[in-house]
Amino acid sequence: MTDIASRPEPAVRSIRKLALFGILLIVIMAVTLVVMEYRAEQAKAELRAHTSAHVVATQFEWLLEASAQTLRRVERAVTERGIGGQGEAIVNLNEAVENLPANFQFSVYDARGQLTYSSIADVPQVNVADRDYFHELQRGGELVISPALISRQDGRSIFIIARRIMNQGRFAGVATIAVPSTVLSSLADSLSLSGASTVTLIRTDGWLIARSPALEAIDLSQSEVFTELKKAPDGYYHATSPADGVARIVGYWQVSGWPVVAIAGLDQRAVRSEFWRVLQFWLVLAAPVLLVLGFVVNRLFKALRHDEQKAIALTAANERNAFLLREIHHRVKNNLQTVMSLIRLQKMPQSDKDSLLGRIASMVAVHQEMYSTDRFETVEAAAYLRKLVEEISQSYGREVEVTFSADPVHLSGDRAMQLGLLYNELVSNAFKHAWPANQKGHLDVSLTEDDEGKVELVIADDGTGIVDTGKKNMGARLITAFVAQLGGEMETVSDNGTRVTVRFPVEQQGPEEVE
CATH class of the missing domain: 3.30.450.20 (PAS domain)
Incomplete structure (x- = not known):
């Protein structure tokens, strides 16, 4: 708009x-x-x-x-x-x-x-x-x-x-x-x-x-x-x-x-x-x-009175459009939450159910951020990601200390949703696989933007690291697809834990590639 x-x-x-x-x-x-x-x-x-x-x-x-x-x-x-x-x-x-x-x-x-x-x-x-x-x-x-x-x-x-x-x-x-x-x-x-x-x-x-x-x-x-x-x-x-x-x-x-x-x-x-x-x-x-x-x-x-009347009508129309957009995002959020409720009632493996619910929750958070702040063109990523990591941490119930730092990065609604889905997969993987059962852990999350409009997302844990089985599961394929949608690149280092670094531009450059 x-x-x-x-x-x-x-x-x-x-x-x-x-x-x-x-x-x-x-x-x-x-x-x-x-x-x-x-x-x-x-x-x-x-x-x-x-x-x-x-x-x-x-x-x-x-x-x-x-x-x-x-x-x-x-x-x-x-x-x-x-x-x-x-x-x-x-x-x-x-x-x-x-x-x-x-x-x-x-x-x-x-x-x-x-x-x-x-x-x-x-x-x-x-x-x-x-x-x-x-x-x-x-x-x-x-x-x-x-x-x-x-x-x-x-x-x-x-x-x-x-x-x-x-x-x-x-x-x-x-x-x-x-x-x-x-x-x-x-x-x-x-x-x-x-x-x-x-x-x-x-x-x-x-x-x-x-x-x-x-x-x-x-x-x-x-x-x-x-x-x-x-x-x-x-x-x-x-x-x-x-x-x-x-x-x-x-x-x-x-x-x-x-x-x-x-x-x-x-x-x-x-x-x-x-x-x-x-x-x-x-x-x-x-x-x-x-x-x-x-x-x-x-x-x-x-x-100038005639022009003022036109300006008032235009302002009223703008407010009406803003109201409609808020209502749309609110209804989309409610519909997604209804879908989440239906998934919880569905008989399926709990791990698959949790993964699916996490992905939908990341989309819900984008719509909620938009209608609650009345900013429909961009989303402030820091608040959005902080809320997601808190929800993921609560859903898994693990004793993990999360350190979060972020620059005030603003993304379009589509790119914020792509980032949220990628972020959900990376953080969920850490909570599921980084530490043995009942072991305390530490997760460090940072989001920065440089002067050239490049964003860097870093998620690092102090867990056992990644074991390469030579196979790509569903989560890994989704991560690769979300990175491609963002037009970015990902680097993974496994040394005394796992450190995943994703770099991507604030604005989409060229056609999106989905693997």
């Missing part, structure tokens, strides 16, 4: 495959471009977050340095004129803070935390003795930056830069500058950060200093930024904020010389919206091309 897969493929099927390949290639290219564009947008966002954090860090490094210098001038003025809030002391304080931005508020508190001077007019009496920054300065700290606070003087959201004031070696109070959190909002606006993007200052102990949009002071010591700071003083990473649960690309930069980290967080949704905007632009450009391509492909598949 001709294998359908071996026939030349129709031109229309090749065109269909080419069209499908083209579509697949376009899809792969489109996906690749989309992925590359997405990665490019992510890389731009990472760079922007990192750069924004650097800008924030630079601005606040200047602000903190300027505030620290101002507080040193305030300390000198207070030390020289006293910490009270009258007369020349007030003039000196105003001179000390004249370079501060207008929205910054400065104050002086005495050793008990009581407000003695404020840049805010008509401020109520305020005590900050309970503030953490006051306690830290009271315990010996020199300069402290507080977490985010609500001002007790005017109710604004602020953070405090505070300096200890000493008088004759004793703690005399603190000077503070209140920085409004709105300075971060102005800076965020100048950076043109969109969506739920944020600008944040945090202390290196994790406490929030200020944030835009504003947020109450929280402990962020478990934030991923501190893990990243251990690797480098600046960089970026992707994370979901523990403060509001928004996914962001986070750039961070530690402010040089200060226990402060500047953070710029770009909202991932805003980044993705920019990516989708670019993608929509490319889709608008590609839409006409996709429409034309879709029209061409649709017309092409309509033209």
